[in-house]
Amino acid sequence: MPVQCRNCPIRKRPLFAPMSESEVDFMEGFKTGELEVDPGTTLMLEGSNSPQLYTALEGMGIRYKSFASGERQVIGFVLPGDFIGLQAGVMDAMQHSVEATTKMRLCVFDRKRLWSLFQDHPERAYDLTWISAVEEHFLGESLSVVGQMSGIERVARAIAQFHDRGNALGMVEGKRMPLPFRQQDLADALGLSLVHTNKMLRRLCAEGIAEWKNGWLKVLDSARLCETAQLPADREPMTRPLI
Amino acid sequence: MPVQCRNCPIRKRPLFAPMSESEVDFMEGFKTGELEVDPGTTLMLEGSNSPQLYTALEGMGIRYKSFASGERQVIGFVLPGDFIGLQAGVMDAMQHSVEATTKMRLCVFDRKRLWSLFQDHPERAYDLTWISAVEEHFLGESLSVVGQMSGIERVARAIAQFHDRGNALGMVEGKRMPLPFRQQDLADALGLSLVHTNKMLRRLCAEGIAEWKNGWLKVLDSARLCETAQLPADREPMTRPLI
DNA sequence: CGATCGCTTGAGCTATCTCAACCGGCGTGG
DNA sequence: CCACGCCGGTTGAGATAGCTCAAGCGATCG
Numbered sequence: 001m002p003v004q005c006r007n008c009p010i011r012k013r014p015l016f017a018p019m020s021e022s023e024v025d026f027m028e029g030f031k032t033g034e035l036e037v038d039p040g041t042t043l044m045l046e047g048s049n050s051p052q053l054y055t056a057l058e059g060m061g062i063r064y065k066s067f068a069s070g071e072r073q074v075i076g077f078v079l080p081g082d083f084i085g086l087q088a089g090v091m092d093a094m095q096h097s098v099e100a101t102t103k104m105r106l107c108v109f110d111r112k113r114l115w116s117l118f119q120d121h122p123e124r125a126y127d128l129t130w131i132s133a134v135e136e137h138f139l140g141e142s143l144s145v146v147g148q149m150s151g152i153e154r155v156a157r158a159i160a161q162f163h164d165r166g167n168a169l170g171m172v173e174g175k176r177m178p179l180p181f182r183q184q185d186l187a188d189a190l191g192l193s194l195v196h197t198n199k200m201l202r203r204l205c206a207e208g209i210a211e212w213k214n215g216w217l218k219v220l221d222s223a224r225l226c227e228t229a230q231l232p233a234d235r236e237p238m239t240r241p242l243i
Numbered sequence: 244m245p246v247q248c249r250n251c252p253i254r255k256r257p258l259f260a261p262m263s264e265s266e267v268d269f270m271e272g273f274k275t276g277e278l279e280v281d282p283g284t285t286l287m288l289e290g291s292n293s294p295q296l297y298t299a300l301e302g303m304g305i306r307y308k309s310f311a312s313g314e315r316q317v318i319g320f321v322l323p324g325d326f327i328g329l330q331a332g333v334m335d336a337m338q339h340s341v342e343a344t345t346k347m348r349l350c351v352f353d354r355k356r357l358w359s360l361f362q363d364h365p366e367r368a369y370d371l372t373w374i375s376a377v378e379e380h381f382l383g384e385s386l387s388v389v390g391q392m393s394g395i396e397r398v399a400r401a402i403a404q405f406h407d408r409g410n411a412l413g414m415v416e417g418k419r420m421p422l423p424f425r426q427q428d429l430a431d432a433l434g435l436s437l438v439h440t441n442k443m444l445r446r447l448c449a450e451g452i453a454e455w456k457n458g459w460l461k462v463l464d465s466a467r468l469c470e471t472a473q474l475p476a477d478r479e480p481m482t483r484p485l486i
Numbered sequence: 487c488g489a490t491c492g493c494t495t496g497a498g499c500t501a502t503c504t505c506a507a508c509c510g511g512c513g514t515g516g
Numbered sequence: 517c518c519a520c521g522c523c524g525g526t527t528g529a530g531a532t533a534g535c536t537c538a539a540g541c542g543a544t545c546g
Contacts, residue, residue, distance in 0.1 A: 065387050068473065073387035087376050090369070095380040118365040118372075125368050126333070126361050132375035133330050137338040139382035144308050144316035146390045147434030151534070182492065191390030196534055198494065213493090230311065394502070425524065436503055441526065456525090 030113055035106040043106070044085055044098040051111050053085035059104030060180055064188065065096045074189035075139065077181065079165055083131050089114045090132075102180045146191040149230065154190040155200040156228035159210050163219050164235075179217040204228070273356055278349040286349070287328055287341040294354050296328035302347030303423055307431065308339045317432035318382065320424070322408055326374055332357045333375075345423045389434040392473065397433040398443040399471035402453050406462050407478075422460040447471070 035054070037043065044050055046065060061078035075096055078084060088094045089111050118125040145157050166177035187197035204210045209225050211218045219225055226233045278297070280286065287293055289308060304321035318339055321327060331337045332354050361368040388400050409420035430440035447453045452468050454461045462468055469476045 065383060067387070067391060071391050073383075073390045075383050075386055086372075087380065090373050090376045091380070095383055115365075115369070118369050122358075122361040122365070122368065125365065125372070126358070129329075129361075129368070129372045129375055130333050132372055132379060133333045136375060136379045136382060137330065137334070139379060139386060140308060140316075140318050140338055143318055143382060143386045143389060144310070146386060147316045147431075148310060148312075148314045184492080188390075193535055194493090195495085195536080199534095202494075427524080437525090438504080438527085439502055442502095445526075 030109050030117065031107050032110045033108045035108050037100050037104050037106065039100055039102050041100045041104075042097060043100060043104075044088060044094045044096075046095065046097040047093050049093050050085050050088040053083070053089050053109040053111055053114070054106040055109075056080050056082045056084060057105040057107055059100060059102040060178075061098055061100045061102075061104060062181070062185055063096050063098050072188050073191070074185055075142065076135075077162075077185075077189070080169060085111075086128065086132055086135070101185070142189075151190075151192055151196055152200050152203060152228060153230055154192065155186070155197060156204060156209070156225055157231065158186060158190060159204065159212070159217065159219070160225050160229040160231055162217060163222075163225075166217070175220065176216050176218045178215060179212060180215045273352050273360065274350050275353045276351045278351050280343050280347050280349065282343055282345050284343045284347075285340060286343060286347075287331060287337045287339075289338065289340040290336050292336050293328055293331040296326070296332050296352040296354055296357070297349040298352070299323050299325045299327060300348040300350055302343060302345040303421075304341055304343045304345075304347060305424070305428055306339050306341050315431050316434070317428055318385065319378075320405075320428075320432070323412055328354075329371065329375055329378070344428070385432075394433075394435055394439055395443050395446060395471060396473055397435065398429070398440060399447060399452070399468055400474065401429060401433060402447065402455070402460065402462070403468050403472040403474055405460060406465075406468075409460070418463065419459050419461045421458060422455060423458045 032052075034057070043054060043061065056078050058080055060080075061084075062074055063076040063078060064072045064074045066072045078098060084098050084106075085094065087096075117128070145154055149157065162179055163172065163177065166172045166179075171177045183197050183201065184194050187194045190197065192200075201212060204225075205212075207221075207224070209219075209221045209228065211220065223233055275295075277300070286297065286304065299321050301323055303323075304327075305317055306319040306321060307315045307317045309315045321341060327341050327349070328337065330339075360371070388397055392400065405422055406415065406420065409415045409422075414420045426440050426444065427437050430437045433440065435443075444455060447468075448455075450464075450467070452462075452464045452471065454463065466476055
């Protein structure tokens with residue numbers, strides 16, 4: 001049941017968990033439709049604006065920024081439940097691109113309704129701010145990882161986080177979860193070269209900590225993974241608001 | 244004069260610029276007081292909550308995350324006009340610490356009033372979300388810099404950005420602006436060692452691009468600085484909403 | 487069957503790190 | 517008023533994590 005903050009109707013529950021009934025109901029009111037896209041589709045383009053905002057219902061994707069040099073920085077991975085396009089909604093333009101890695105099913109909102117949401121549903125507006133603050137938090141985490149940790153630590157951390165999110169989403173069965181990205185995507189997220197990322201992955205595999213192949217991730221030794229990732233084994237899952 | 248988005252009352256003007264009259268007036272309504280702190284004061288502590296939120300009026304500070312290993316990642320620099328504590332206000336706890344580098348004057352808000360703001364001032368609530376989205380944008384930028392750029396590029400980029408913000412705040416006089424941080428702070432922000440950061444700074448100085456000493460930054464060759472920082476020389480300043 | 491894609495592995499190179507020493511300025515205490 | 521310690525900055529030297537280049541492999545697809 002929801003926890004209430006004294007003055008703020010913050011309802012908390014596990015982050016990235018599948019949506020509840022009431023959540024779905026609410027969304028139905030704002031959604032303008034559903035969309036299914038093929039792998040490789042660009043959902044949002046850096047620098048452009050989008051008349052639509054999305055919530056991922058199924059499938060996975062990537063958020064990234066492109067450089068003039070042709071490099072790219074992956075700034076996050078999109079999993080079911082994630083909101084896409086808040087920046088487009090509230091700022092002039094997206095600051096990063098979003099691309100579908102797998103086939104995705106999306107809940108579509110109309111950007112124009114965002115303002116009415118702020119006017120008529122302050123709790124939901126609050127939630128949006130919450131989402132944005134959470135994004136900010138995760139970006140801060142990523143920055144810290146990329147700025148301070150060694151290659152093996154970065155890779156282990158990423159694996160551990162994927163596993164956490166997979167767990168929260170009920171995607172893990174028998175220690176296995178789908179992870180349909182390329183090593184290049186992970187490398188671009190961690191600020192490492194593809195070659196080095198590969199070597200670190202092989203190392204985790206050789207040490208019996210985790211395997212990732214054919215789009216499936218299997219965590220074999222959670223304790224040593226946490227250790228390598230510099231994460232406490234008893235960390236509690238993040239929470240996110242209903243939206 | 245304010246630009247209006249069709250459905251959203253977004254008012255735009257240079258980011259980081261000093262506050263306008265109306266802005267100050269509005270803030271007066273919500274502020275519960277002012278605070279002046281000495282250098283070294285911790286304004287927000289990672290993991291804790293704060294009953295107060297701030298807007299920096301004068302002085303500068305640092306946002307950072309600490310590691311178990313004793314390392315830290317500086318995730319941003321606080322300059323006048325910056326909002327401090329949105330995460331504390333909207334999430335359970337701050338995700339990073341904030342420390343005053345110089346003496347600072349702060350505008351103090353009561354966290355409890357945040358919710359009434361969402362209820363009664365949807366435009367301001369919108370602005371808060373805007374601020375959060377902008378933070379997110381800058382963090383994404385930082386992540387890209389730390390993840391993809393070389394040492395000299397990172398340092399040049401940081402200098403260029405300080406200079407941009409200084410310009411917007413009217414702090415630059417005769418190409419000089421105050422920059423009261425230590426090289427260690429910059430190093431921790433860029434994910435470089437102190438020694439290497441120093442060497443890159445010396446290089447920029449030796450090449451007549453920029454000097455930074457005794458707390459003052461002087462940009463001598465803006466064009467070459469932009470080039471080194473991989474920034475377009477004609478970039479336009481960010482905008483931020485009134486709050 | 488050839489081409490492409492993602493993954494894997496080896497070898498050599500270098501940007502960056504660590505260690506260590508030194509310097510000047512400043513505040514403090516004798 | 518001097519001596520000392522501390523802090524921030526500077527510089528050199530050697531070590532290494534991670535990069536680039538390059539080649540090869542299996543799977544998939546047309």
